[in-house]
Amino acid sequence: MSEIDDLLPCREPVRFLSPDGTEAEPTQEMTDRGYAIPPVEDLVRVWRAMVVGRRFDAQATALTKQGRLAVYPSSRGQDACQVAPVLALQEDDWFFPTYRDSMALVTRGIDPVEVLTLLRGDWHCGYDPKATRTAPQCTPLATQAVHAAGAADGLRRRESDAVALCFIGDGATSEGDFHEGLNFAGVFNAPVVYLVQNNKYAISVPLSKQTKAPALAYKGIGYGVRAEQVDGNDPAAVLAVTRKAYEHARSGKGPFLVEAHTYRMEAHTNADDATRYRTPDEVDEWTGQDPLVRLQAYLVAQGAIDDARVEEVRQEAEEFAAALRDRMNADPQVDPADLFAHVYARPTPQLREQAEMVAAEREASRPETEEVAR
């Protein structure tokens, strides 16, 4: 393969499993590039995390209805993308998620209540980014693409073999920061893997209005960045491709762009009405491509899991959701003084003055507050 061919993605998205869970015929290109279906025990781990992740996602949506979350962007349907790339990370790798990626954060092992802090609206990031090596969920679209390039360059400078994984949506690839992120990553040969979850929509706007490119994976070559496209609803393929991407980045070959073709089954968020811009037929068609159904069917056929195991993991997911629900039902304890505490390492006199003013007002109104609380 020439150097240029090497940068280009396969013409067909990499896929191992058909929607019904049977093994798909690998293409010649897949074979040439050495893609192979991952070991079954790895896929069992992915399946287990997907069952828990999907239950978490449903619980979070339910919490919006109970007024316990301000908003929730569901990733149902994108479960393979949420879970497999994160499970394949090493502990010291860094992860750069977006608002859509709560399931991925839970998969990373972050406390689900801390994950939902942003969407609950009581603080902007509930977890410790350093301890979890996970950046805050990023809302200004694509801005995280440059952070990930910089962090990956920083890891390289520290002579660590860790990599950065950056999630980004299909719509966000139109933003300048996506371009700048890929370009910086390329120029600095930063060990970063970009995973575009092409879920076909940016709120209401379909991909056809974002780009004329034949696929988003073709955006890599313009930056000299190796790229691949994958069936994002095939957990086995997503795992295989992201592992290959990490290996590439970790071995000093620079950044890697993965486009995962998937579908956002729910509306943009609980506050959106998707019937205004897409047909039920389209949604039905994707229901038939469900990544969890697909993987479970494959693992059952392989004899890797049986009904008892399925029931056991279902039970585990229920317990996870119940514990989350209970904890989210408790009102968070907030301290108004926190509003001033973290703005600066060295607060300005004006900020200190404001903090003192609020403290004094609270002190003065304390008896009343207690009465209201009673």
Next chain:
Amino acid sequence: MSRPTTYAQALNTALRDALTEDENVLVLGEDVGQLGGVFRITDGLTRDFGEDRCIDTPLAEAGIAGFAVGLAMQGFRPVIEMQFDAFGYPAFEQVVSHIAKMRNRTRGRLTMPIVIRVPYAGGIGGVEHHCDSSEGYYVHTPGLHVVTPSTPADAYSLLRESIASDDPVVFMEPKSLYWSKAEVELPTTTEPVGRAAVRREGSDVTVVTYGPQVPNALRAAEVAAAEEDWDLEVVDLRSLVPFDDETVMTSVRKTGRAVVLAEAQASPAWAPRSPPASRSAASTPSPRRCCGSAASTSPTRRRSSSTRTCPASTASSTPSRGCSGTTSRT
């Protein structure tokens, strides 16, 4: 031993000393490497510290700022250069939405010790986009410190302090002062960020100013003393955030009059809304006035001070002799 040092040399030495003392310090920007920056502030740094420490980046300001965010997450202290004031705007989203907010967002767990160097303001014969007074955009963003030295000694000391700070600093360098000189011995430590300096003591009027207009205010004070027998006190803010209310108010209480002198467009800018303008009105019975540029013109002329206006629309309704006397004769 003290010797004549330009403002630009002081900045260069500060960067050099910071790079030497802390291996986490990195300098990034457009043309900052081989060329030494278009104003030569990074002259020789790549030669002496290597292109891994003083880094020519791709030409993309949002990229530079965002890349610095990622580096800061890994414990580095990036000093990034925006080539000119108006070319810092592509980075605005990264500066306002991430650099300024990351610390608060994460309850202090992720700090952003980033210095954003911005050559700003006019007076050097620059064309459009090369002479913006962009400080107003930054001072309104909580989470940022905005520092603007007016002397070589401050240029050195405040830059060192800014690089060592765990808060992000927008470090605004008046282009017109790059070649100004003073007798300084480097390294030097001046008053810390957040303290204003009384550059000239006087008893009649307080002139509150900063950055490029400090030398003008001092010259104006001499003219006012010689020709009109006004004794002006000149306060150099040194940092717009934090704002040294105490020094300013002490001076204004003493003189009973305040003039805010800024190069920025007067109507939407820092100056008219700055605490001294509003506070002095409340706390003193005497006249106050704000002097700035007319909102529609950019100060492109080299002798920018001669084009300064004191537009009636932006001044307070209280008449003041001090203002027109001060600005028209500098």
